[in-house]
Amino acid sequence: MSVPVSPLAPPALAALPEIAGVRIATAEAGIKYKNRTDLLMMVFDRPAAVAGVFTRSKCPSAPVDLCRDNLAQGFARALVVNSGNANAFTGRRGREATALTAEAAAKAAGCEPSEVFLASTGVIGEPLDAARFAPLLEGLVTSAGADRWREAAEAIMTTDTYPKLATRSVSIDGCAVTINGIAKGAGMIAPDMATMLSFLATDAAIAAPALQAMLKEAVEPSFNSVTVDSDTSTSDTLLLFATGSAAARGCPAIDDPKDPRLGEFRQALASLLLDLARQVARDGEGARKxxxxxxxxxxxxxxxxxxxxxxxxxxxxxxxxxxxxxxxxxxxxxxxxxxxxxxxxxxxxxxxxxxxxxxxxxxxxxxxxxxxxxxxxxxxxxxxxxxxxxxxxxxxxxxxxxxxxxxxxxxxx
Amino acid sequence: MSVPVSPLAPPALAALPEIAGVRIATAEAGIKYKNRTDLLMMVFDRPAAVAGVFTRSKCPSAPVDLCRDNLAQGFARALVVNSGNANAFTGRRGREATALTAEAAAKAAGCEPSEVFLASTGVIGEPLDAARFAPLLEGLVTSAGADRWREAAEAIMTTDTYPKLATRSVSIDGCAVTINGIAKGAGMIAPDMATMLSFLATDAAIAAPALQAMLKEAVEPSFNSVTVDSDTSTSDTLLLFATGSAAARGCPAIDDPKDPRLGEFRQALASLLLDLARQVARDGEGARKxxxxxxxxxxxxxxxxxxxxxxxxxxxxxxxxxxxxxxxxxxxxxxxxxxxxxxxxxxxxxxxxxxxxxxxxxxxxxxxxxxxxxxxxxxxxxxxxxxxxxxxxxxxxxxxxxxxxxxxxxxxx
CATH class of the missing domain: 3.10.20.340 (ArgJ beta chain, C-terminal domain)
Structure with missing residues (x-):
């Protein structure tokens, strides 16, 4: 069944600038879809501070379990996302698939598996054959470029009718930084063919605990305030990476979430999340209003x-x-x-x-x-x-x- | 829009026997529908013990308020139900309409307004013109007969595609009694055109507090365990009337809900409520399964x-x-x-x-x-x-x- 683009799609997609320290690559791994990308890798050449918010489902997917585990140490070197298969309710084989993917990504990016973050979206209960795409990761790391945010947003789509992108530029203590974000939705959430995933990156130098505090606050009036059909996914994942590369330009490094210099950043983060969240609602399955x-x-x-x-x-x-x-x-x-x-x-x-x-x-x-x-x-x-x-x-x-x-x-x- | 009868309708409607002490009449009052009955009156020639369970909505309809008030004294002489207008969210005019109806019914039945119970189902927010049907009530009392349970079930329908009827015969301490019930549903609940209403009557001689305890218990696994669309009406009303006329045949009069002689009655009540509740689910709007x-x-x-x-x-x-x-x-x-x-x-x-x-x-x-x-x-x-x-x-x-x-x-x- 072919579904036309939602009448509520934005008239033009946002053009996202590069974020220093983030490189992106996508591939056609053929996990479920044909003739489209279904694999996304984001590489952080230096460890990026990371914050995350996840589904409250009591039956979370294997990648959600992995992200929660890896979040504790607060740093990321790579993100791997596939569409077409949610790797949810897949038991032992699901855990084997996340372990295999994290190891392959770590080897490709030259880091520890605990510095890899994963997300999967698509069919529930179907074993995910990670061996199929793991060999692609090394090539993705080599070929990754900074100017591919739109490709990233497209690779993670399932029943979405348009890619979801947003960007904000703000100043921290007079120094300009950028926040980029992508998301996918469609059902909120149709576990058979959808899941809310969103990935953000900034070049600001903000430590993980401060990042986590701001993300948790900003998610309440945005992603936690949209609903398409009241159904909550096993896989909802929102990750925010801060590469800190703006520090090389003299931007301050901030540890404390209450630091008053974060005021503008905090507002921009809230506004960007609400922008993406509304794009998700406006692309709800069958939505016309x-x-x-x-x-x-x-x-x-x-x-x-x-x-x-x-x-x-x-x-x-x-x-x-x-x-x-x-x-x-x-x-x-x-x-x-x-x-x-x-x-x-x-x-x-x-x-x-x-x-x-x-x-x-x-x-x-x-x-x-x-x-x-x-x-x-x-x-x-x-x-x-x-x-x-x-x-x-x-x-x-x-x-x-x-x-x-x-x-x-x-x-x- | 004409809607075909649900494929899940029972192959044949239950034939309900008469209940001594209950007389029924219906009329075409033209409240909203044309060429069909939309007004039901049940008359209890002697005061019937009454129990009731109502919507948990914080915005209940005017008739629900009235029933709650009148339930305190535990006796009923008349029930008046209209379809086509829910008399909900109608403010002062809604209360005036229930007062006018209760007074007219009391005058017709020769009782106090506090012995009259009311229910309305249909459009929300539209003032109910009770003056339109109040003059009919006297004629209904005169013409009411005991053999009209099917007519009763038909008069209270809104978007229901079939009338809902059920009956059980049980023995209390060796003495046969009957429980009849009718219901309407459709959406659970579409306030614009529906509401769950159900009315039961028995000839058993059971006091109001015992009746209330049994009804409250029986409603949990039945009407409180069906859902069509998760939407709760402003008007859900379930009333059980016990005429006690079986006492004239030597059946015992029971006050205590824990009386062991009520065992069979309690089971039959639960089974009848579940029967009606499932009929409501099976006639959910658009239901095919x-x-x-x-x-x-x-x-x-x-x-x-x-x-x-x-x-x-x-x-x-x-x-x-x-x-x-x-x-x-x-x-x-x-x-x-x-x-x-x-x-x-x-x-x-x-x-x-x-x-x-x-x-x-x-x-x-x-x-x-x-x-x-x-x-x-x-x-x-x-x-x-x-x-x-x-x-x-x-x-x-x-x-x-x-x-x-x-x-x-x-x-x-």
């Missing part, structure tokens, strides 16, 4: 987030958006089922700038025509005011269309 | 239930079932995301009697052909063995098809 759910006036930010997720994950809200139906009754339903404090008679709901409900009933000035106008847009902002406190959160999602069902269910029909 | 998810070996029954619901609510599992795809990787994903204890390397998964995964990987004897055979059946049993403890639960659901999206999203296309 982005849904932006903001809940405010909740008893806490966490309560606001739970209610926003309840709305964004509701199949009935998502199908209504697909049908361009300003069905605010379903928003009331999703607020009610979230389990967080809510007072029916204080609720107000906006679709875009149209207030559709207030004080526990339909807005007296409600105009079906005005609300329908909002629903025809590609982005649908839904705002719920609870009137209870100062808690606030925004979640990004997409609509639920027949194409989602077709992509995920039409194997035999 | 019933999914029966059993999780065993969990650390507790509640943990098993949470994992079973995570599987049964997963859009990816449900679309795979729709596509007749034995995609056990998505079951692993859903176990992993449930948040309950699970050990990937001890998991075993069965589709029907075919073991597809064991010991954290694909079953060595896995046969795609055998698994596909199971997936072609109308009922798909999925069993997950966690190998951790004795916790066990079964949840009933249905597949997610393009028809679900069409029913809930095709308003403007």
């Amino acid at each position: 982005e849904i932006q759910v903001t809940v405010q006036g909740a008893t806490s930010d966490q309560a606001a987030k739970r209610i926003a997720l309840s709305i964004a994950n509701s199949p009935l809200v998502k199908t209504a958006v697909a049908g361009e139906d300003a069905n605010w009754g379903r928003v009331v339903m999703a607020v009610g089922k979230a389990g967080e404090e809510a007072d029916r008679d204080r609720l107000a709901i906006h679709f875009g700038d149209i207030r559709v409900a207030v004080g526990g009933e339909r807005d007296p000035d409600y105009s079906e025509a005005a609300a329908s106008q909002v629903m025809r847009r590609p982005e649908i902002p839904i705002t719920v005011e609870l009137g209870l406190g100062n808690g606030r959160w925004t979640v990004y999602s997409c609509d639920l269309t027949k194409e989602y069902v077709a992509i995920n269910g039409d194997y035999r029909s | 019933e999914i029966q998810v059993t999780v065993q070996g969990a650390t507790s029954d509640q943990a098993a239930k949470r994992i079973a619901l995570s599987i049964a609510n997963s859009p990816l599992v449900k679309t795979a079932v729709a596509g007749e795809d034995a995609n056990w990787g998505r079951v692993v994903m859903a176990v992993g995301k449930a948040g309950e204890e699970a050990d990937r390397d001890r998991l075993a998964i069965h589709f029907g009697d075919i073991r597809v995964a064991v010991g954290g990987e694909r079953d060595p004897d896995y046969s795609e052909a055998a698994a596909s055979q199971v997936m072609r059946r109308p009922e798909i049993p999925i069993t997950v063995e966690l190998g951790l403890g004795n916790g066990r639960w079964t949840v009933y659901s249905c597949d997610l098809t393009k028809e679900y999206v069409a029913i809930n999203g095709d308003y403007r296309s």
Whole structure:
């Protein structure tokens, strides 16, 4: 089945500059796909500080286990990613495949296996034949170049309809540094053919613990606030590498996450992650509209987030958006089922700038025509005011269309 | 849009006997639908003991508020149900509509408004014009008859494709009594056009507190263990009325829920509720297959239930079932995301009697052909063995098809 590019794709892909200390190569390993790249290697010629955030699944993939183990020491020399096979729920053979890949990558890059990071995305439960691509890694290290971020983003795609790229330039204490990032998504997450993977690199000289603290904070309002279908992958992986090569240009080396000189970097990291996360939502399987759910006036930010997720994950809200139906009754339903404090008679709901409900009933000035106008847009902002406190959160999602069902269910029909 | 009868409908509708002390009437009130009944009245000529279980939504409908209030005194003389309008999120006007209906019903039945129970199902947020049908209630009381359970089940339908009926005959201390039940569902729950409502009546002489205790217990493995789309209505209502008229035939009157003479009744009540609940799942919007998810070996029954619901609510599992795809990787994903204890390397998964995964990987004897055979059946049993403890639960659901999206999203296309 051929799937057209999402109507929500960015008009032009971001052009990513080189990051000193990062070299990239891709290959067609034929793991599952034909006539496209499915293997990515990133090489850090000097040890890069690394931070990572992973799926909360109790059934994580073998590469997630390996990354968690290797993260403890805080340095990376190589990243190897394959698409087409998730190496998840593959038992002993899965661990053998990650060990084999890490050893081959370490040999090729001239480092220890514990300095190699891995990610896999694709089919679950199918043994990954690492012997098939391990021999390619030496050639990748030799041929790797700094100007291949787009190729990197393309090699990790599964059911994505466009590669996801973003970049930010910021100053640390007056010295310019860059952050680049790529991501893949599609289902959030369709373990058979997808997984959220994202890899970032910067030339800033920031130590691993500070990097980890900033990444963990930035992931909450971004990747942890997007949902396509409420399904969490066994394989979600987000890694941030800091080569530190900017130090050679006189940029400061920073250890402390609270160092005030990181202010701009922290903001740029948050903005870049949100950019990538929204690109993932906007390329959700079958998506035709982005849904932006903001809940405010909740008893806490966490309560606001739970209610926003309840709305964004509701199949009935998502199908209504697909049908361009300003069905605010379903928003009331999703607020009610979230389990967080809510007072029916204080609720107000906006679709875009149209207030559709207030004080526990339909807005007296409600105009079906005005609300329908909002629903025809590609982005649908839904705002719920609870009137209870100062808690606030925004979640990004997409609509639920027949194409989602077709992509995920039409194997035999 | 005309929707064909679910392929999972029972081959024949259950024929419900009369229950002494219950009279039923229906009418075409034209609340929303044309050329069909949309108003149901049940009259109990003597006060019936009543028990009820309601939605956990924080935004309950006005009739749910009224039922909760009136339940305290434990007796009912009349039930009025309308379809086509949920009277939910209707604010002050919603409360005025329930008050007006209760007063009109009380006047017609010759009782107090506090002895009247109400339920409404249909559109949310639209004011319910109770003045339209209140004048009909007096005629309904006059014309009500005991042999109209099927008419009752039909009058409360919304997007249901068949009426849901069940009956059980049991003995209490050697004396035969009957339990009848009707239900409506469709989405679980599509607030725009659906809500789970169920009404039961028995001639047994059981006091309200005992009735309430048994109902609460029986609802957990039945109505609280079905899910169509994970969306909870503002209006879910389950009421059980006991007329006590069997006492005139010498049946015992029972006050204590622990009375051992209730054993058979308790079992029949559980079986009848499960029967109705499964009829609701099998008539889920767009459903073509019933999914029966059993999780065993969990650390507790509640943990098993949470994992079973995570599987049964997963859009990816449900679309795979729709596509007749034995995609056990998505079951692993859903176990992993449930948040309950699970050990990937001890998991075993069965589709029907075919073991597809064991010991954290694909079953060595896995046969795609055998698994596909199971997936072609109308009922798909999925069993997950966690190998951790004795916790066990079964949840009933249905597949997610393009028809679900069409029913809930095709308003403007």
